[in-house]
Amino acid sequence: MADLLxxxxxxxxxxxxxxxxVRRRDFINIAAVSFAGVxxxxxxxxxxxxxxxxxxxxxxxxTEIDISAIAxxxxxxxxxxxxxxxxxxxxxxxxxxxxxxNPSTLxxxxxxxxxxxxxxxxxxxTMGVCTHLGCVPLGAGQGEVKGEFGGYFCPCHGSVYDTxxxxxxxPAPKNLEVPPxxxxxxxxxxxx
Amino acid sequence: MSFPWANHYKPSHPLxxxxxxxxxxxxxxxxxxGAGYPCPRNLNYFWNFGVLAxxxxxxxxxxxxxxxxxxxxxxxxxxxxxxxxxxxxxxGWMLRYAHANGAxxxxxxxxxxxxxxFFYSSYKAPxxxxxxxxxxxxLLMMATAxxxxxxxxxxxxxxxxxxxxxxxxxxPFVGEPLQQWLLGGFSPDNAALNRxxxxxxxxxxxxxxxxxxxxxxxxxxxxxxxxxxEVKSESDTVPFHPYYTAKDGFxxxxxxxxxCAVLFxxxxxxxxxxxxxxxxPMSTPAHIVPEWYFWxxxxxxxxxxxxxxxxxxxxxxxxxxxxxxxxxxxLPWLDTSPVRSGHYxxxxxxxxxxxxxxxxxxxFCGGSPAETKYVLISQIAATYYFLHFLVILPIVSxxxxxxxxxxxxxxxxxxxxxxxx
Numbered sequence: 271m272a273d274l275l276x277x278x279x280x281x282x283x284x285x286x287x288x289x290x291x292v293r294r295r296d297f298i299n300i301a302a303v304s305f306a307g308v309x310x311x312x313x314x315x316x317x318x319x320x321x322x323x324x325x326x327x328x329x330x331x332x333t334e335i336d337i338s339a340i341a342x343x344x345x346x347x348x349x350x351x352x353x354x355x356x357x358x359x360x361x362x363x364x365x366x367x368x369x370x371x372n373p374s375t376l377x378x379x380x381x382x383x384x385x386x387x388x389x390x391x392x393x394x395x396t397m398g399v400c401t402h403l404g405c406v407p408l409g410a411g412q413g414e415v416k417g418e419f420g421g422y423f424c425p426c427h428g429s430v431y432d433t434x435x436x437x438x439x440x441p442a443p444k445n446l447e448v449p450p451x452x453x454x455x456x457x458x459x460x461x462x
Numbered sequence: 463m464s465f466p467w468a469n470h471y472k473p474s475h476p477l478x479x480x481x482x483x484x485x486x487x488x489x490x491x492x493x494x495x496g497a498g499y500p501c502p503r504n505l506n507y508f509w510n511f512g513v514l515a516x517x518x519x520x521x522x523x524x525x526x527x528x529x530x531x532x533x534x535x536x537x538x539x540x541x542x543x544x545x546x547x548x549x550x551x552x553x554g555w556m557l558r559y560a561h562a563n564g565a566x567x568x569x570x571x572x573x574x575x576x577x578x579x580f581f582y583s584s585y586k587a588p589x590x591x592x593x594x595x596x597x598x599x600x601l602l603m604m605a606t607a608x609x610x611x612x613x614x615x616x617x618x619x620x621x622x623x624x625x626x627x628x629x630x631x632x633x634p635f636v637g638e639p640l641q642q643w644l645l646g647g648f649s650p651d652n653a654a655l656n657r658x659x660x661x662x663x664x665x666x667x668x669x670x671x672x673x674x675x676x677x678x679x680x681x682x683x684x685x686x687x688x689x690x691x692e693v694k695s696e697s698d699t700v701p702f703h704p705y706y707t708a709k710d711g712f713x714x715x716x717x718x719x720x721x722c723a724v725l726f727x728x729x730x731x732x733x734x735x736x737x738x739x740x741x742x743p744m745s746t747p748a749h750i751v752p753e754w755y756f757w758x759x760x761x762x763x764x765x766x767x768x769x770x771x772x773x774x775x776x777x778x779x780x781x782x783x784x785x786x787x788x789x790x791x792x793l794p795w796l797d798t799s800p801v802r803s804g805h806y807x808x809x810x811x812x813x814x815x816x817x818x819x820x821x822x823x824x825x826f827c828g829g830s831p832a833e834t835k836y837v838l839i840s841q842i843a844a845t846y847y848f849l850h851f852l853v854i855l856p857i858v859s860x861x862x863x864x865x866x867x868x869x870x871x872x873x874x875x876x877x878x879x880x881x882x883x
Contacts, residue, residue: 318643321643321644321646321657322642322643322646323642323645323646323647323648323653324646324647324653327646327647327648327651327653347744349743349744351647351648351649352647352648352649352651352743353648353649353743354743354744399649402628402776403624403625403628403629403776404624404625404627404628404631404649405621405624405625405746405750406744406745406746424746425746425748425749426621426625426746426750426832427764427832428767428832428833428837440767441764441766441767441775441776441779442776443632443774443775443776443777
């Protein structure tokens with residue numbers, strides 16, 4: 271029988287142990303296990319993907335804020351994606367302090383210009399989320415400690431941010447994140 | 463395995479004979495923790511803590527399953543449902559305090575169990591696998607405890623979850639998406655609370671399964687003992703039951719007295735008052751601390767305040783914190799001394815106590831605010847911690863001249879081997 275099949279070219283001699291050629295049984299074995307393996311891995315996609323942010327969480331993504339009541343030197347906390355946002359009206363002195371720093375000396379080099387909108391340098395809008403481990407830094411609320419660089423101070427692990435909310439000292443690696451936003455009018459900001 | 467002189471299971475009642483043929487479960491128990499398991503005759507009270515840890519796991523599973531009957535894993539309801547347990551559910555206050563303090567008791571017991579392992583070098587061949595499985599159990603315990611602490615959805619729960627998941631954002635490139643994937647959102651919320659509850663319920667059973675492997679691996683070489691000398695003859699052993707069931711029973715009694723004293727008289731001593739404030743994503747508590755059992759590792763996390771080589775400070779802290787436990791996996795190969803017990807290793811013994819003090823110092827710093835002096839002490843203590851495992855232990859193993867070992871366990875106990883005959 272084997273000789274007959276071999277003669278017809280259907281299979282290579284199953285008793286051939288030289289390792290040359292492909293045995294039909296090996297081919298079926300590898301093909302079946304590979305197919306089942308790929309299928310098994312494909313099942314992981316929904317199992318892993320279900321953990322990511324769901325549609326309703328992603329949908330809560332824009333906030334409008336009236337900034338007309340924020341006087342120079344004041345700041346408010348608001349919410350974007352269930353996280354705090356600081357909207358701060360910088361004084362001329364604070365702007366000057368931020369501009370006086372040479373950006374190349376910073377851990378995360380950025381100028382105040384780059385972190386604000388053109389012609390609105392006094393409006394510093396950042397996430398109120400420390401880039402170290404996510405605590406809410408102090409400094410936006412009335413009477414809170416602003417830290418030695420006059421910006422924000424994170425009480426958890428002692429990160430200090432300056433008046434442009436740039437990291438100056440402590441374990442945080444980055445400046446406070448600037449969320450995407452635009453001025454829809456002179457007094458209204460849309461975040462997200 | 464068992465020694466050749468181990469007692470054999472002989473069912474006498476016809477029902478037990480019948481059962482033994484169909485499903486030899488009583489035989490299994492007899493050989494595992496009964497008269498069929500010969501143990502070294504010289505085990506001291508430090509050998510109680512394995513059984514105590516098993517008891518704590520059972521305590522946590524029983525109280526935890528009950529609490530889950532009254533708890534609501536929803537960010538809008540969780541805090542109130544915990545207060546409902548405390549005030550309205552019959553005996554709810556006791557069950558919740560038993561569970562919260564049970565976690566602390568579990569860690570106390572397991573830390574003693576681990577330090578017993580350090581002192582008597584329980585990790586050495588042929589018991590490496592027992593040790594490796596033990597480290598896996600400890601990692602699972604830490605994950606379980608962390609997720610359990612999030613469930614009451616108080617201020618410390620919320621900010622603990624934020625800070626600990628924030629650790630993952632330190633990983634280059636995939637960090638931020640990974641953190642969002644873990645939380646199911648941009649910051650801890652309903653999705654995170656729900657999955658933590660699900661996993662907090664699951665993991666104790668995974669721990670139970672790994673404990674079975676841990677005990678299985680233990681039964682192959684048999685228990686170690688305070689001399690570190692292997693069992694040589696029958697006179698070196700006594701059957702587990704009744705000798706060690708009785709000794710463990712006494713130890714359990716002492717443990718329960720201490721546990722109940724905390725449970726009934728100081729139930730909040732180990733908790734944090736801020737966790738009785740409902741979670742508020744807009745306001746961080748002034749002083750975030752994890753539960754006491756994470757303090758030494760938290761201190762190592764905070765010890766890195768400036769960039770190290772090319773690695774940012776934040777990532778470095780995270781790597782160091784995980785390495786502090788992962789280094790235990792290499793312990794059987796870092797300590798190359800052929801002598802096991804610290805009793806016969808004068809130099810090793812000194813460094814063992816230094817390590818103990820070092821971990822206590824780290825723990826103290828981890829529980830203190832992030833002020834310069836505590837950070838500085840943490841940095842020194844964290845450096846010493848890694849030096850101990852990676853440098854001191856291998857050097858001590860090679861230069862130390864151990865004291866003479868007794869010929870056998872029997873000789874160590876009775877003076878001469880003949881006395882046993």
